[in-house]
Amino acid sequence: MSVRDRVRVKEVRTLSDDWYVLKKTTFDWQRADGTWQTQNRETYDRGNAAVILLYDPDRRTVILVRQFRYPAFVNGYDDLLIEAPAGLLDNAEPEERIRKETEEETGYRVREVTRIFDSFMSPGSVTERLTFFVARYSPDDRITEGGGVHDEGEDIEVIEPTIEAALAMIADGRILDAKTIMLIQYAALHLLR
Ligand SMILES: Nc1nc2c(ncn2[C@@H]2O[C@H](COP(=O)(O)OP(=O)(O)O[C@H]3O[C@H](CO)[C@@H](O)[C@H](O)[C@@H]3O)[C@@H](O)[C@H]2O)c(=O)[nH]1
Ligand SMILES: [Mg+2]
Secondary structure (H helix, E strand, C coil), X not given: CCHHHHEEEEEEEEEEECCCEEEEEEEEEECCCCCEEEEEEEEEECCCEEEEEEEECCCCEEEEEEECCHHHHHCCCCCCEEECCEEECCCCCHXXXXXXXXXXXXXXXXXXXXXXXXXXXXXXXXXXXXXXXEEEXXXXXXXXXXXXXXXXXXXXXXXXXXXXXXXXXXXXXXXXXXXXXXXXXXXXXXXXX
């Protein structure tokens, strides 16, 4: 049986439709014991996204970005957030988007990429499905300074820690973005052992 047979959507209300879309949905869910139960759930839809870890096997380094994230700040985080370069798909294909986004944010031209997995990052309320990539890079691949798109408010700094330094930054709390932690751990397990 597909899950579709256990959900009956009764009402969808748009609560906010400004930059992204927040909806409130009332549906009936058929529980494991066969009974139906009415539930309400809010969903925040900002589309899907892609993220990448560039790694240099010769120097054992990775490329990360630092930027101001208001949602983290308003939740008490008083520093720039360290992340792997990422961007929303805007209905494009994940590989096409991550190439463009990485060049914009970091200045590195992306070579051949490997898609490693997808993940829902906050499935209780956010619809976003994130596609993860890794790719090798070398210092010669840097073609601009990067920094993001000024007119969109992006003000992005590029850092290049070794894998050991990046793992230490997770351990001591300097890196606390989920997608970034997943990618650094993947690199430590599979790419830069
Ligand atoms: N005006 C305005 N601009 C916004 C708003 N929200 C986001 N933006 C702008 O929209 C752009 C989105 O940038 P992307 O690089 O495409 O996306 P991202 O925010 O980096 O997304 C990545 O990080 C998120 C947070 O970790 C992830 O959720 C997402 O999956 C992805 O990895 C940025 O220029 C950002 O400033 C808003 O409410 N108003
Ligand atoms: Mg981004």
